[in-house]
Amino acid sequence: MFSRTCEHAIRAVIYVSCQSAKGKRCGIAEISVAVDAPESFTAKILQDLVKKGLMGSAKGPKGGFYLTQEMSECSMADVVRAIDGEHLFEGCALGLRQCSEKRPCPLHHEFKKIRSEIRTMLEHSRLGAFSDNLTNKIAFLKR
Amino acid sequence: MFSRTCEHAIRAVIYVSCQSAKGKRCGIAEISVAVDAPESFTAKILQDLVKKGLMGSAKGPKGGFYLTQEMSECSMADVVRAIDGEHLFEGCALGLRQCSEKRPCPLHHEFKKIRSEIRTMLEHSRLGAFSDNLTNKIAFLKR
DNA sequence: TTAATAAAGGAGTATTTTGTCTTTTATTAA
């Protein structure tokens, strides 16, 4: 569904969002432990998210990663798009480059529904929406 | 969604099903052209499907691949399972190894629905069901 | 019974994805 990189990204972003909600910045060391992802790889992924404006970062002591209020209103779909691109939302299930309504693959109509549900679901999930469940241990991030 | 290998597998199996419906066996050369997939790779993939009983094959002249009546009643889910394993149906969207109802990842409940729809859709798609649309050029397989 | 055909099997190569390591740059505070 998502690339592994994207899985790491989503877990990290949720963790950071959760910490930001408590007014805390966090460093990669802390994040990578919290979401059980390789540290340097996580660093690279977050770098990417920062470049794409989905996360904030500050260098030096007291630095770290964070989400602004605005960022925490971004959707999961934005994160997925930033890392994996449009593929999940647009791509043909059978890999046909020019699969379309007019020239559909045999699974096109069935998958259309699924894809649109995935999209809708991800578009409606705000990054900030998961903090509470995490904080109250109703949801988990460790692999 | 599916691995590329699995995309090739599904396209090939649909093509073979379609030919079998017309009483024709087909060789890898023909299949790989029809579904626009690399020939030797397709050969390997079909080998796998044959081993797993989802397709039949015969060596020598007049040989080739085919689906029996019984095989054409298998589901797309069977093909996906044979190639990509259970992951699509079971795996956690965020890659948590022990994501479950009791210890869910933050997206667990949202994804549960999606996954079950994917499964249902694939379980209900019989391999034999696509021949007509292909034959009548209502659906296509070329990448 | 031999030649031709076609899949099976095995041992690779190539590409992409995942992940690491080291150096550089920016920020803070003593």
Add this chain to the structure above:
DNA sequence: TTAATAAAAGACAAAATACTCCTTTATTAA
């Protein structure tokens, strides 16, 4: 202004996936 901290950047390394090629085995039919 210097030492410590922490992210950014860039160049690699490892692993997984995608794909190829060559040899072997089975089948058919002349």
